[in-house]
Amino acid sequence: MGKELTSRSTDYAQWYNDLVLKGGLADYSAVRGCMVIKPYGFALWENMRDQLDRMFKDTGHVNAYFPLFVPRSFLEKEEGHAEGFAKECAVVTHYRLKNDPNKKGALMVDPDSKLEEELVIRPTSEAIIWNAYRDWIQSYRDLPLLINQWANVVRWEMRTRLFLRTAEFLWQEGHTAHATSEEAIAETEKMLGVYADFVENWMALPVIKGVKTANERFAGAVETYCIEALMQDGKALQAGTSHFLGQNFAKAFDVKFLSKSNQQEYVWATSWGMSTRLIGALVMAHSDDEGLVMPPKIAPLQVVIVPIYRGDAEKGLIDNKVAEIVKQLKELNISVKYDDSDNQRPGWKFAEYELKGVPVRMAIGPKDLANNVVEIARRDTKTKESVSMEGISFYVKTLLDEIQLNLYTRAKAYRDSHITSVDTWEDFKKVLVEKGGFLSAHWDGTGETEDRIKEETKATIRCIPLDSLEESGVCVFSGKPSRRRVLFAQAY
C-alpha cells in the first residue's frame, strides 16, 4: 500500500508529516505556505469547532462576521499591533487583472486598478472589529459585547509546517468589550478556562495555564494568558491564548461609552483565539509509529466494523448482524462505519484504520457469529479481545470513555514527568538537551535575560503558571534575585 511511516525515533518531524499526509488530514497546496485541509482532517476540525462553539454560546457569546480586509491605515492605529503584524501580511494593491497584450492567453495586473489605500488580509481582526465597535457602543447598556468570529486569517510566515505554521489558517477569534477593567480581566480568564476545559476534556491533552512574559505578549495586549501543552518530543506548544487588551484598541479607534455615572469612558477589551494549529498538537501528542490516535470525543469516526468472510453467504449473515450493531451504536450517538468494500483485504483495512486513528475497530467473522461474539481492538493500547454481542453498544460506549481517559492519563503522566526543576545554568542546558520538556526555573524578570537564554538554547519562557507559588531564588542565568519560577521550553 506504500504507506510506510517514518518512526518517531528515526525522524520525529518526518513522522509528523507522514501522519498528516498519509493519514489524510491535509495536503500541500500549490500556493506557498498554504495547505489543503482534506475531508478527514476537516471532519476533525468540524468536531473541534462545533464543541468549542457550543462552549462559547453556553458562556453567552454570539457569532458574527467581519471583513477579510483591513485597510492599511487601520493597522497603523495601534502601534504595538502594527509592529507585530505589518511585517508578515498579504497586501492587496489592485482589484483587477487584464489580458496581457504581449502574451496570448496570459493575464497581468491592470495598473489602472490600483487601490488608493492598500488592504491587508486580516492577520487577526482587532483593527477592523474595533472600528465597527465604535458605532455599536454608545452606552453602558450596550456592554458587554461578547462576539466571536470563525474565520480564515493570513500571516506570511517564512517557514511553514502543515497545521503548525501555515500562511493561511482557520481559527476563531473572540472580541469582547466591557465597561470595566475587572470585567474584561474576568472575561479573559474565563475564556482561558474554556480553552483549558476543551483541550483537556475533549482533546485529552493536559495543559498548563499561565501568563506570557512581556516579550511573548500579543501585539497590542496588556496581558496575554495562554495554555501550554507538551508534545512527545519534549517540545511545548501554545494551544490557545486569551488577551486582556486594556483600553489600547478603544483608544486607537476612539470607542467610548456613557457610563452609569454619565461619564464618557474608553471601553475595555479582550480577544482570544484558537486555530487549526491545535490539530498539529493533537497529532503530536497522542499518535504513535502506526499512525494517528484520535481521542474518541472528537474523532471523525469512532468505530469501524470490518467483516471477515468467504463468499456471499457468509457475508450475508455478517451483514445482518452488523446492521443490528450499527443501529444500536447510532442510538447511542456513536459514529460508526461498516467497511465492507471488496477491493481491499481485512489486513489492509486494519492498517488503514490504525493509520487514521479510529479509536475502536470491530472485526466479525463466521466463527464470531457462531459464538455470538465480536473481536474488538483498541487503537490506543492496540489490545484485542473477544466480546459478547449482548449489550455490545453499551460496552463500546464505555470503552470509548475509557480510551478518552487513557489518552489523557497517558499524556498527563508524560507531561508531569517532563517538568523538571532546575537551579543552575549547567543543569538547565543539560536537562534541555537530554530530557527536554518544561524546565521550572527562576528568572530575573528581564527581557534581556530571556533573549540571552533563547539565543543560547532556543528555549523560551512558555508561561508564568497561574498556580506558581512565591519562592525566593536566584535567576538560573543571571544569578539575580527572583521571586517565582517560570516554565521554559523549546517550543513549536
Place this chain on the structure above:
Amino acid sequence: MGKELTSRSTDYAQWYNDLVLKGGLADYSAVRGCMVIKPYGFALWENMRDQLDRMFKDTGHVNAYFPLFVPRSFLEKEEGHAEGFAKECAVVTHYRLKNDPNKKGALMVDPDSKLEEELVIRPTSEAIIWNAYRDWIQSYRDLPLLINQWANVVRWEMRTRLFLRTAEFLWQEGHTAHATSEEAIAETEKMLGVYADFVENWMALPVIKGVKTANERFAGAVETYCIEALMQDGKALQAGTSHFLGQNFAKAFDVKFLSKSNQQEYVWATSWGMSTRLIGALVMAHSDDEGLVMPPKIAPLQVVIVPIYRGDAEKGLIDNKVAEIVKQLKELNISVKYDDSDNQRPGWKFAEYELKGVPVRMAIGPKDLANNVVEIARRDTKTKESVSMEGISFYVKTLLDEIQLNLYTRAKAYRDSHITSVDTWEDFKKVLVEKGGFLSAHWDGTGETEDRIKEETKATIRCIPLDSLEESGVCVFSGKPSRRRVLFAQAY
C-alpha cells in the same frame, strides 16, 4: 426608538436597507463593498448553513478546505473562467508592509516583498481545487469525489448592496469529480434539487428550476442550472446555481483517471454554490412594512415571551409560569427567549421583535395568569389570540408549522400570479413595467436577441424552465420561430 422604517411603496430599495440595518442583520463596514454580518444575521446564516450542510452530508458529500489564494497562472488555464473572473478580483502583489521613512507612525508597502507571481483572492475555487484533484485522482476507484467547501470569496463588484452584492461574501461551493458525463449531469441535477428543497421547505420561498442560456452561463461551464425566486417588487433573484462543467477543468488542469477499461480519460466535473445573498432574498420575499418576517424553520429565534406587570410580586408570579413554558418549549426544540429586561416597556419590545421578524410573540400579564391563558401574536398575519396554557407548547409547535406553510403559500400565490404569458413585444414591455414578475415568452434562441431585449428593457432570461413544454411560436422580439417559452424578468 428612532427605528422608523421606509415603507415598501415609498421606496422599496430603502425599505430593504432599513430592514437589514435596523433589523440587526448587517452593517456597512469601513472597507469598500464589504459588510459586517451582525450577530442576528449571522445566527440566521448559521441555521441556513447547518441545514444545507446536513443535506449535503445526507447526499454523500464531505467538507474540505482549500487555499484562499489562486495563483494568477491558474486563473489563466481555463479561458472562459479567466474571462469571467479576472476582471473583478482582489490581487495580492506583496507580502509585507514596512514603516514609512517619510511619515512617522505610517506604514507602506515594502517594495522588496513583491511576489514573483500575483495571488488572486478566490472569486470561486475551481482553479485551485482542480489543481489539487490532479494529485488525488488516479483511478476510477477514486471517483466520484464529492467535496464541498464553506468559505469566503471576493468579487470586486463596482456597485454593491448589503447581502445582495458585496465584494466579499460567504458561501458554499461543491466541487465534484466523476467518471462519466452522465454521472456528472445527474449530480448537477441532484444538487439543484437539494437547493430547491432547501429554499422552498426551509426558507418558504417557491422557486423555478431551469437552465441558463449560454449568455448567462457560469464562466467555464457547459450547462448552468439555476433556481429562480421572485421578490415582492416583481424582480427575480437567482437563489442558487449548479454547473455541469464537462471536462473543461479536467483538461485545463490535466486531471485524468484510469477507467475500468484501462483507458486514461479526463474527469467530468460539477460545481454548485449558494451564498449569503440568499439572506437578501429572504428579507425581500417575506418581510413587510413593520420589519423582517422570519420563516420559523430557520429563524434565529422562534418565540419571544414578554411579561406585562407592575411591581416585583406580579413579576415573580409571571416568572414562575414562564419558566414552565420555556422548559416545555425547549423540550420540543423550540428556541425561545424570555425578555424580562426592565429598561424598555412592553410596547417597545413588541415593535422590536416585530422588526426582527420573530415568528411568535407571547405576552403574559396578571390577568392572563388568573385565567390560565397567554396572548399569542403571529408575526406573519399580525393576528393575536388568547390561548389556554394547557398544552401550550404543542400549540406553539403547530403554530410555527402553520406560519412556515403560510409564508410559503403566500409567496407562491404572489409568484404564481406574477408569471405572465406574453406574445407581443408591446405586451412584453407593458407587462414588465406595469406588473413586473416573470414574463413567459418565446425567444429565438440567439444571444443577440437576448442582448437587445436586455438593452431595451433590462430584462434578462432568468431560465429555460426544466418543466417547459415544447410549443411552436415566434420570438417576442425578432419574430423568428421558437419551440418553447423561456422566463424573462428584471433581476437582482
